Amino acid sequence: MVNEILIAGFGGQGVMLMGQILAHAGMEQDLHVSWMPSYGPEQRGGTANCGVVISEDPVGSPVVTEPTECVVMNLPSLEKFESSVRPSGHLFVNSSLCDQEVKRDDIQVVTIPVTEEADRLGNARVANMIMLGALASCLPNLPFDAIKASLRAVLPERHHQLIPINEKALERGRELYQQQ
Amino acid sequence: MKAVFTRPQALSDQATHYCPGCLHGIAHRLVAEALDELDLTERAVGVASVGCSVFTYNYFDCDFQQAAHGRAPAVATGIKRARPDSIVFTYQGDGDLASIGAAEAMHAASRGEKITVIFINNAIYGMTGGQMAPTTLEGQRTTTSPSGRDVSLTGHPLRMSEMLQGLPGVAYLARVSCHDVKHIRQAKQSVQKAFEVQREGLGFAMVELLSNCPTNWGMTPGESLKWLEENMIPYYPIGELKTPEAVTDHGE
Amino acid sequence: MDQDLQLVKGNEAVAEAAARAGCRYFFGYPITPQNELPAYMSWRLPELGGVYLQAESEVAAINMVYGAAGAGVRVMTSSSSPGISLKQEGISYLAGSELPCVIVNMVRGGPGLGSIQPAQSDYFQATKGGGHGDYRMVVLGPSDLQELVDLTYESFNIADRYRNPVMILGDGIMGQMMEPVRFPELLDPQTLPVKEWATTGRGGKRKENNLINSLYLDAEACWEHNQKLGEKYRQMKENETRWEILYEDAEFYFAAYGTTARIVKKALESLRQRGYSVGLVRPISLWPFPDQAFASLAEKARGYVVVEMSMGQMVEDVRLAVGSELPVEFIGTAGGVMPHPSDISDKMETLIREVGGHK
Numbered sequence: 003m004v005n006e007i008l009i010a011g012f013g014g015q016g017v018m019l020m021g022q023i024l025a026h027a028g029m030e031q032d033l034h035v036s037w038m039p040s041y042g043p044e045q046r047g048g049t050a051n052c053g054v055v056i057s058e059d060p061v062g063s064p065v066v067t068e069p070t071e072c073v074v075m076n077l078p079s080l081e082k083f084e085s086s087v088r089p090s091g092h093l094f095v096n097s098s099l100c101d102q103e104v105k106r107d108d109i110q111v112v113t114i115p116v117t118e119e120a121d122r123l124g125n126a127r128v129a130n131m132i133m134l135g136a137l138a139s140c141l142p143n144l145p146f147d148a149i150k151a152s153l154r155a156v157l158p159e160r161h162h163q164l165i166p167i168n169e170k171a172l173e174r175g176r177e178l179y180q181q182q
Numbered sequence: 183m184k185a186v187f188t189r190p191q192a193l194s195d196q197a198t199h200y201c202p203g204c205l206h207g208i209a210h211r212l213v214a215e216a217l218d219e220l221d222l223t224e225r226a227v228g229v230a231s232v233g234c235s236v237f238t239y240n241y242f243d244c245d246f247q248q249a250a251h252g253r254a255p256a257v258a259t260g261i262k263r264a265r266p267d268s269i270v271f272t273y274q275g276d277g278d279l280a281s282i283g284a285a286e287a288m289h290a291a292s293r294g295e296k297i298t299v300i301f302i303n304n305a306i307y308g309m310t311g312g313q314m315a316p317t318t319l320e321g322q323r324t325t326t327s328p329s330g331r332d333v334s335l336t337g338h339p340l341r342m343s344e345m346l347q348g349l350p351g352v353a354y355l356a357r358v359s360c361h362d363v364k365h366i367r368q369a370k371q372s373v374q375k376a377f378e379v380q381r382e383g384l385g386f387a388m389v390e391l392l393s394n395c396p397t398n399w400g401m402t403p404g405e406s407l408k409w410l411e412e413n414m415i416p417y418y419p420i421g422e423l424k425t426p427e428a429v430t431d432h433g434e
Numbered sequence: 435m436d437q438d439l440q441l442v443k444g445n446e447a448v449a450e451a452a453a454r455a456g457c458r459y460f461f462g463y464p465i466t467p468q469n470e471l472p473a474y475m476s477w478r479l480p481e482l483g484g485v486y487l488q489a490e491s492e493v494a495a496i497n498m499v500y501g502a503a504g505a506g507v508r509v510m511t512s513s514s515s516p517g518i519s520l521k522q523e524g525i526s527y528l529a530g531s532e533l534p535c536v537i538v539n540m541v542r543g544g545p546g547l548g549s550i551q552p553a554q555s556d557y558f559q560a561t562k563g564g565g566h567g568d569y570r571m572v573v574l575g576p577s578d579l580q581e582l583v584d585l586t587y588e589s590f591n592i593a594d595r596y597r598n599p600v601m602i603l604g605d606g607i608m609g610q611m612m613e614p615v616r617f618p619e620l621l622d623p624q625t626l627p628v629k630e631w632a633t634t635g636r637g638g639k640r641k642e643n644n645l646i647n648s649l650y651l652d653a654e655a656c657w658e659h660n661q662k663l664g665e666k667y668r669q670m671k672e673n674e675t676r677w678e679i680l681y682e683d684a685e686f687y688f689a690a691y692g693t694t695a696r697i698v699k700k701a702l703e704s705l706r707q708r709g710y711s712v713g714l715v716r717p718i719s720l721w722p723f724p725d726q727a728f729a730s731l732a733e734k735a736r737g738y739v740v741v742e743m744s745m746g747q748m749v750e751d752v753r754l755a756v757g758s759e760l761p762v763e764f765i766g767t768a769g770g771v772m773p774h775p776s777d778i779s780d781k782m783e784t785l786i787r788e789v790g791g792h793k
């Protein structure tokens with residue numbers, strides 16, 4: 003079983019952190035994992051993304067080009083990555099920021115307005131965690147508790163007062179996924 | 183702000199890749215306006231350095247060469263010596279000019295190379311993600327001075343213009359700032375003079391433009407302009423450090 | 435799960451491994467894609483009582499390394515391709531003056547300013563002596579982060595053993611990616627053997643002056659010096675050659691190192707699942723090049739496909755090692771483009787078909 007996950011959005015949406023939590027949770031489950039960021043000059047504005055591979059065998063290329071699970075947090079990311087998702091793979095769309103229909107009909111699409119949901123939870127910055135909660139729900143290799151434990155491990159110490167709201171966001175994401 | 187609604191001819195119509203609020207764009211415009219107004223664009227050859235401004239060759243509508251990190255003044259020397267009639271300018275950041283390229287800048291100045299150097303001082307390495315530059319202020323936090331620049335370990339911020347001031351080869355030297363309209367207008371005068379000095383063959387000309395880097399300073403564009411004014415200008419005083427008499431005064 | 439496993443970024447993993455190996459001095463200059471390495475050192479070394487200093491250029495950085503190495507401490511510098519080009523003069527001087535140090539190159543696409551994406555196009559520069567003169571240095575090409583950590587740690591021992599620079603040849607992917615690693619013990623540099631030859635000042639303890647120097651104006655003396663170096667390089671060849679072979683009984687082999695070898699392993703598995711008799715030779719030391727690995731396969735091997743993120747550099751060494759009897763094919767990418775497993779396996783299938791091998 004290999005999950006090749008691509009998470010894309012704009013800088014500041016916390017897509018790198020989402021990937022690191024997944025990779026960490028995979029490591030805790032004794033799986034082989036890798037995390038690889040897109041990197042480039044500092045100029046902002048474009049999309050930032052990271053690839054995570056979680057596998058029972060050693061990881062080959064850490065660069066994810068044909069994801070089995072793909073998360074797009076904004077419209078440019080949807081436009082860029084929709085076509086790359088592997089047939090019958092999952093595409094998670096932040097519908098708050100992507101007012102565009104997904105054209106593919108050979109993949110499973112999960113649309114969640116995570117930006118609005120985060121506002122409803124009282125903190126716009128946890129949109130990424132809502133999405134992560136949804137995404138993690140379709141990764142049978144990663145128990146939900148492992149994700150929560152990894153959140154604690156990966157989040158810098160100085161942000162630890164934010165753990166409760168982030169955990170709430172993860173759970174909200176799971177709920178929304180299950181409702182779909 | 184002075185309303186300039188038209189694009190200077192010397193600028194191409196390419197959208198720049200700079201971060202929102204970055205003053206590199208204004209500095210480009212000043213150079214382009216000087217080339218336009220002095221009617222020098224057809225003779226102009228730019229030298230792009232290595233830094234956020236590496237793609238300047240896409241933004242200016244004139245011939246260009248791209249140089250290795252810090253070596254732009256040497257490349258410019260080669261161009262000018264081979265084609266004395268061309269108007270040669272470099273556009274360099276503070277990492278490029280004051281750190282790795284300090285020797286090239288110094289010796290081009292010392293030889294009195296008839297080139298124009300546009301020196302963008304934003305007190306940090308922008309392109310590579312915010313490392314300490316020689317111009318980083320005391321106490322300023324960067325990714326390689328995480329607890330603030332400690333001058334007892336890394337020395338004091340380098341005042342490049344003052345260092346070059348004593349060299350006889352230098353014909354024109356000014357430090358200007360781009361943080362508000364008044365200063366941008368002043369900066370425009372200086373950039374223009376720096377090209378006139380070259381046109382008249384008087385020697386080496388450099389304009390140091392105090393600039394910002396909201397992205398790596400971790401500030402909004404507005405905050406960064408204020409920070410520039412309150413922190414950079416006291417250490418890097420603005421004004422003309424050296425002027426040849428033969429250059430017309432554009433005074434207001 | 436294993437309590438000691440940590441999820442870390444490659445650049446930071448090298449930095450921590452070096453600190454664990456007793457390196458307390460780092461001199462560098464910013465360049466993508468290795469910036470996290472100096473940034474890590476900028477707080478980690480002061481914390482350990484060491485020194486981190488950002489030099490004004492790569493030229494200055496490598497000469498700071500020269501000074502510190504000559505003063506007898508474990509010292510490191512890191513950069514990426516254009517910066518490593520600037521260090522070549524210094525590396526030649528380090529080798530000529532017999533100074534131990536570790537140099538990390540997180541290779542990016544070239545030539546010139548090139549790209550900032552991963553590449554393997556500095557192989558020639560690293561292994562054939564990018565600087566002037568008859569010198570060699572051990573060049574290690576890890577292919578995952580644990581190996582990166584282990585080889586970085588070991589590289590300080592190799593450097594000290596031969597009084598010679600050692601290079602870690604990674605790439606942008608290796609620097610940027612995160613993977614679980616386990617770090618070795620933190621070594622106290624005080625426990626390392628004293629370097630009697632170092633310029634520490636006589637300190638009232640010795641009569642002879644110590645001199646760090648590579649100038650031998652007298653031709654005979656320079657020749658003698660080179661013979662001494664040559665003997666050292668011969669010993670490195672004997673003792674420091676490292677490689678891995680997957681499937682020693684295969685008929686056809688890939689040869690690849692570093693990140694590329696990981697991708698090749700994926701192509702290899704899919705070919706084997708389809709019944710092809712294929713294996714992999716993975717040089718770990720790029721200099722000394724593991725000729726013996728290829729020699730050990732001479733009886734059975736019927737052909738090679740060399741895969742690199744370059745236009746074809748290591749392939750020349752493979753051809754030398756294999757000789758002219760066997761076909762050695764090449765497939766490569768450049769500028770930061772990654773080779774694709776299916777292109778790699780297609781190349782192998784074509785070779786097997788042409789040579790008339792069987793499933």
Ligand SMILES: Cc1ncc(C[n+]2csc(CCOP(=O)(O)OP(=O)(O)O)c2C)c(N)n1
Pocket residue numbers: 232233234235251274275276277278279302304306307308309310315395463464465466492516517520
């Ligand atoms: C020889 C070499 N060393 C390092 C680099 C990496 N590098 C790219 S841009 C840059 C410095 C940018 O800083 P600055 O000159 O201040 O310009 P800014 O980006 O702030 O405009 C560096 C060190 C390089 N390209 N070549």
Ligand code: SF4
Pocket residue numbers: 044045046199200201203204205206234304308309394395396397398
């Ligand atoms: S990183 Fe800094 S200097 Fe570079 S474009 Fe952005 S704001 Fe300007």
